[in-house]
Amino acid sequence: MQITLTEVGPRDGLQNERRSVSIEQKIELITRVAAAGIRRFEATSFVSPRAVPALSDAEDVLRGIPQREKLILEALVPNMRGAERAAQVGLDEWVCFASASESHSQANSNTNTDEALNRLIPVIRLAEEQGVTAVGAIATSFGCPFEGEVPAARVVEVARRMADMGIKTVKLGDTIGTAAPSQVTRLIDAVRTTLPDITIVLHFHNTRGMSLTNVQAGIAAGIDRYESALGGVGGCPFAPGATGNVASEDLVHFLHLEGHQTGVDLTRLIEAGHWFETLLDRQLPAHLLRAKPVGEIYNTAK
Structure with a gap:
């Protein structure tokens, strides 16, 4: 299967980092990962700079990315204030998000899910006017730090509301890492039953x-698009206990072992991961930053 990856390290990865990362370093992160073959990036977020100060430089980062025409650049756009900013920088996709659980919606967006969805209506309208694709993202699709397991019917209803607004692609987010393969299968089936044409x-x-x-469960269900972060960084600042994303290096390694195609040079991706680890000055969770890929041997010659 041909698998498409989105690198979310520049957004989801950095939004929770304590160490300050400069505009130039964020651009270099994107450039290094792009050089390994990943073409799709969730590059930043147009949330309030007060809420997520680490991403307050969104415009400068996006304007500084070289050879942008070769990449697909996404950013989180939660409301009209963010949309007005995003409209000035020529993105390919606006990611319009809402939480499946009410408690997380209040913590993350300071409003309930219904109102968070209503806020997206003018955002999606502006995206259409700008010729930009609006995609949906549903946080806490598999579990909420405040409420526990989220019913599949709740996720499906949020996805349906998004589809009614014109969204054709929906990202299902395992915000706090509680999903299990059987749950993944059930949720995919539930979404497809109601929205068979949604990506x-x-x-x-x-x-x-x-x-x-x-991921294996998703592939078995025919899903060919996944999001990951270099080094396994990340975590939601409004979800207690949330830790890093699946590491891009580990995901690509796994997919290649399973015979899938990604278009990614794993060696260059691992090199980017080591650079990123040095930049953040801490050991990152990716296993492929500690161990060689399967099939590579250690040179024991003295």
């Missing part, structure tokens, strides 16, 4: 080490 993207966090088994 599903899966976004897993590796909080409990389940991300790759969940």
Whole structure:
């Protein structure tokens, strides 16, 4: 299967980092990952700079990315204030998000899910006027830090509301890393039953080490789009206990072992991961930053 990956490290990865990362370093992160073959990036977010100060430089980052025409650049656009900013920088896609659980919606957006969805209506209208694709993202699709498991029917209803607004692609987010393969299968089936024409993207966090088994379940269900972060960085600042995304290096390694195609040079991706680890000055969770890919041997010659 041909698998399409979206690198979310520049947004989901950096929004929760304590170490300050400069505009130039964010651009270099995108450039290094692009050089490894990933073409789709969730590059930043147009949320309030007060809420997520680490991403307050969104416009400068996007304007500084070289050879932008070769990439597909996405950013989170939660409301009209963010949309007005995003409209000035020529993005390919606006990611319009809402939470499946009410408690997380209040923590993340300071409003309930219904109002968060209503806020998206003018955003999507402006995206259409700008010739930009609006896609949906549903946080806490598999579990909420405040409410526990989220019923599939709740996720389907949020996806249906988004589809009614004209959205054709929906990202299902495992915000706190609680998904299990059987749950992944059930949720995909539930969404497809109600919305057979919707494109599903899966976004897993590796909080409990389940991300790759969940990817396997997604592939078995025919899903060919996944999101990951270089080094396994990330986490939602408004979801207690949330940790990093599935690592891009580990995901590509796994997919190649399973015979899937990604168009990614794993060696160059691992090199980018080591650079990123040095930049953040800490050990990152990606296993492929500690161990060689399967099939590579150690040179024991003295």
